[in-house]
Amino acid sequence: MEEKSGLDKLLENLVELGFSPNVSLVDKGSFFPRQNRFVSSNTVTVLLSDSIFFLARSNVSSSFTGIYTSVELPLEAEYKVYKRNWFDFLFFTKRQKLGVKYIDENLTIISPKWIPSKELNLNNTNLFLDINKAGKPFKLILENNYLLSIIKPLTDKKILGIETNDWLYEKEDLENLLKTGEELIRKIKNACS
Secondary structure, eight states, X not given: OOOOOHHHHHHHHHHHTTOOOEEEEEEOOTTSOGGGOOEEEEEEEEEEETTEEEEEEEESSOEEEEEEEEOOOOTTOOEEEEEOOTTHHHHOSSEEOOSOHHHHHXXXXXXXXXXXXXXXXXXHHHXXXXXXXXXXXXXXXXXXXXXXXXXXXXXXXXXXXXXXXXXXXXXXXXXXXXXXXHHHHHHHHHHHO
């Protein structure tokens, strides 16, 4: 019996959780014999609600899985937020601080100039730390045109997302992202409006 691929497991678990995933496969191996072909890109999207999307993408060089939406903030509002590690000062030179001890001790906020003081309150910080307890490292992203039109309704917009650089397909990982991640995205989006 053939073992299920990560894509098959992801689709199966999304359907089991009550979603209808859309799949896009790009096969760049047409010059090779059928047994040596590879799919160069898998993209799975799900409309979770009103304007919040689940996206999992895998290609030859990288993978990521996340939840994304658009928000209305000034053009200069861009940042990435990570769970803080003791060595972050070595890798992140544009680190910002909110001035709230608990948040500054637990999060690394990277931004050229924007400080997400409305978006990152204690409740949202705790949700972000909770989603990171599952073992996969997640980051929050706020960036202009982030998904480069992978999700058509989010094209040319400021994107807010929570993502991991892993292809998630296990049911527990998906439930963690879909429950806690969507709650966090909603709360941050509401804080922005």
